[in-house]
Amino acid sequence: QLCWRTKTMKSLLLSTLLPFLAMCHADTSRSIQIMNESGRRVEVHWVHPDTGEMVLQSTPDILHGASFALNSYVTHTFQVRELAGKKSGVCEGEGQTCRIDHFTVNSNQEQIIIIEEGIQTVHTDSKTIAAKSATDLMDSCKATAKKALASGAADAGDILEELSSCVQRGVAQEIERANEEISFQAEIRKKMADSIENYTCADESLNTTEAKRTGRWQGRKVDIFIDRPASRIHTIENFMSAEECAAVEERAKPILHDATVADGSGGSKLSESRKAKQAGIKVHWDKEKEGDLIARVSRRVYDYVNNVLPFEIKENGQEDLMSIQYFGRGPNDEAPDRYMPHCDGDCNGLEFKPGNRMATIVMYC
Numbered sequence: 001q002l003c004w005r006t007k008t009m010k011s012l013l014l015s016t017l018l019p020f021l022a023m024c025h026a027d028t029s030r031s032i033q034i035m036n037e038s039g040r041r042v043e044v045h046w047v048h049p050d051t052g053e054m055v056l057q058s059t060p061d062i063l064h065g066a067s068f069a070l071n072s073y074v075t076h077t078f079q080v081r082e083l084a085g086k087k088s089g090v091c092e093g094e095g096q097t098c099r100i101d102h103f104t105v106n107s108n109q110e111q112i113i114i115i116e117e118g119i120q121t122v123h124t125d126s127k128t129i130a131a132k133s134a135t136d137l138m139d140s141c142k143a144t145a146k147k148a149l150a151s152g153a154a155d156a157g158d159i160l161e162e163l164s165s166c167v168q169r170g171v172a173q174e175i176e177r178a179n180e181e182i183s184f185q186a187e188i189r190k191k192m193a194d195s196i197e198n199y200t201c202a203d204e205s206l207n208t209t210e211a212k213r214t215g216r217w218q219g220r221k222v223d224i225f226i227d228r229p230a231s232r233i234h235t236i237e238n239f240m241s242a243e244e245c246a247a248v249e250e251r252a253k254p255i256l257h258d259a260t261v262a263d264g265s266g267g268s269k270l271s272e273s274r275k276a277k278q279a280g281i282k283v284h285w286d287k288e289k290e291g292d293l294i295a296r297v298s299r300r301v302y303d304y305v306n307n308v309l310p311f312e313i314k315e316n317g318q319e320d321l322m323s324i325q326y327f328g329r330g331p332n333d334e335a336p337d338r339y340m341p342h343c344d345g346d347c348n349g350l351e352f353k354p355g356n357r358m359a360t361i362v363m364y365c
Helices: 125-153 156-201 243-256 284-291 291-307
Strands: 002-007 011-017 029-036 044-048 053-057 067-073 078-080 100-104 111-116 122-123 214-218 220-225 233-237 277-279 321-325 361-364
Touching: 078 277, 100 122, 122 125, 125 156, 214 243, 243 277, 243 291, 243 321, 284 291, 291 361
Parallel strands: 002 321, 002 361, 029 111
Antiparallel strands: 011 233, 011 361, 029 067, 044 053, 044 078, 078 100, 111 122, 214 220, 220 233, 277 321
């Protein structure tokens, strides 16, 4: 589903959550998280498969205790290289040489590279961790069963029953730990909202994040800030015309009401985290050929989303256009309208579930 809204200022923000992209299409792109626990500064280079040329990826270098996110592709190889100490000017390898190690991106998702002491890389991912956990559990249960079998204190039926119970208890404990972690991560994401708002709103002169690259679409400038397999953030300048904005505002005016949030049971409720007026606007697709302005800008939304994503999303079954209007944004307003930072879908960090929102489009007038 698409979630789309109009707000103030002429631009469009596209944010997509697509962890399922690799499953739906032959996509070999992978997100890599590199964690430096070596006690040294390091840098990461991509190794060109044909020429062996080293292409620096980490700018600036990765300090001890820091992490570094990297977008790459299956079979790509990287070199981790120790950097000389800032005070000593030398590395800690044999003969004061700078130590190196390599890792290659595999086909698994959510890969983590841990750089350990001695510049040794440990490559792991969710599948590997799960497989090791299952192996450890089975080894422990089998060892208990073998000990009982060797002692002759129980018959084969009792031992088999105990083996089954052992596995069942172990799996239950793993599920409980996983659920606790999911709940913890979800709560952390929600609590980040206050900090994010304070950081971004405290200093009006704070520089805007720089785009990683810039392109064009239908004559409009497109800034790409994040372009990962699981998330993409684009902005498009002048996405809506003044007359299209006016048409949305006019259609919304008679049906504006206090904005609500989902209540977790399929309904909605008022919330202090969201103070604004909102109105759901039905798009009259049957009037598109007649030049209906709201249908025109709505079609542009689908054209851009389908330009970015390979899913050929249709308008059938999608959410209505949501007009949101904020009032009282002056510096002396005690309680101005606002919408706190939040997740437009689940906040638990799990993979995308088909049928949930895959993209959020925010149009500012």
